[in-house]
Amino acid sequence: MTSPPPLFPSFKVRTDQDELMDDFSITDQRLTSALDQLRVVNQTLGGYSAPMKILRPLLLQATDQPLRILDLGTGIADFPEYLVRWVARHAPGRSLAIVAVDANPVTVEYARQALSRRLPPDLQPSIRVDVADALALPYPEQSFDVVIASMFLHHFAHAKAVHVMESMGRLARRGILINDLQRHPLAYAGIYGLTRLLQASEMMQNDGPISVLRGFEARELQAIATEAGLEHVSIQWCWAFRWLLSTIR
Numbered sequence: 298m299t300s301p302p303p304l305f306p307s308f309k310v311r312t313d314q315d316e317l318m319d320d321f322s323i324t325d326q327r328l329t330s331a332l333d334q335l336r337v338v339n340q341t342l343g344g345y346s347a348p349m350k351i352l353r354p355l356l357l358q359a360t361d362q363p364l365r366i367l368d369l370g371t372g373i374a375d376f377p378e379y380l381v382r383w384v385a386r387h388a389p390g391r392s393l394a395i396v397a398v399d400a401n402p403v404t405v406e407y408a409r410q411a412l413s414r415r416l417p418p419d420l421q422p423s424i425r426v427d428v429a430d431a432l433a434l435p436y437p438e439q440s441f442d443v444v445i446a447s448m449f450l451h452h453f454a455h456a457k458a459v460h461v462m463e464s465m466g467r468l469a470r471r472g473i474l475i476n477d478l479q480r481h482p483l484a485y486a487g488i489y490g491l492t493r494l495l496q497a498s499e500m501m502q503n504d505g506p507i508s509v510l511r512g513f514e515a516r517e518l519q520a521i522a523t524e525a526g527l528e529h530v531s532i533q534w535c536w537a538f539r540w541l542l543s544t545i546r
Contacts, residue, residue, distance in 0.1 A: 301503060311454075317504055332404065408426045441468050473544050
């Protein structure tokens with residue numbers, strides 16, 4: 298069991314403290330409640346609006362070919378769900394083929410059930426949810442147009458983050474997109490207080506602040522991208538305390 302998040306942490310370097318969500322032995326309501334609550338966090342704190350700044354032009358392009366997207370660490374697959382709903386509403390002639398992956402089989406099964414409940418039947422074929430390890434992805438090179446990692450890269454220490462980003466670049470024809478946290482005292486205080494004020498689940502109260510401490514400074518993301526051999530890298534800050542790294546031109 299991981300230690301609780303500190304009340305007065307250091308923000309100088311990324312923490313190596315584990316999150317409860319990375320403990321695959323937790324398969325009960327602690328996990329599923331946190332997955333549901335993360336969907337709400339993404340809806341309200343930039344989890345969708347930030348990456349859409351990059352993806353919107355691609356989604357609106359007129360083409361007969363489906364846009365193939367790989368979403369790493371998909372969790373409850375809420376961002377793929379958002380994408381197919383957005384396209385159905387704003388670009389109905391555009392087709393998507395999204396492969397959403399997570400390494401936790403329990404999370405994947407819960408995501409499949411959630412999508413079957415929430416998505417209209419005609420949109421469900423646009424998303425496939427697979428069990429896959431981001432450190433050993435089973436897909437051919439350049440088999441996707443875009444590879445996304447949203448609120449996922451911070452789960453990895455530097456060397457493994459380089460490996461993940463390198464794999465993303467190898468699989469993507471048009472570029473990669475990473476949406477992740479800025480390590481900042483205000484972000485930490487905000488999520489620490491908010492999860493307790495709203496009586497969030499045990500996992501959210503623990504993992505939310507730790508996620509911020511595992512977050513990045515812009516120079517750290519740039520260093521990872523450079524070691525991964527990526528080119529045409531842009532990094533921009535987005536509300537709320539998020540970094541958006543993209544190689545999509």
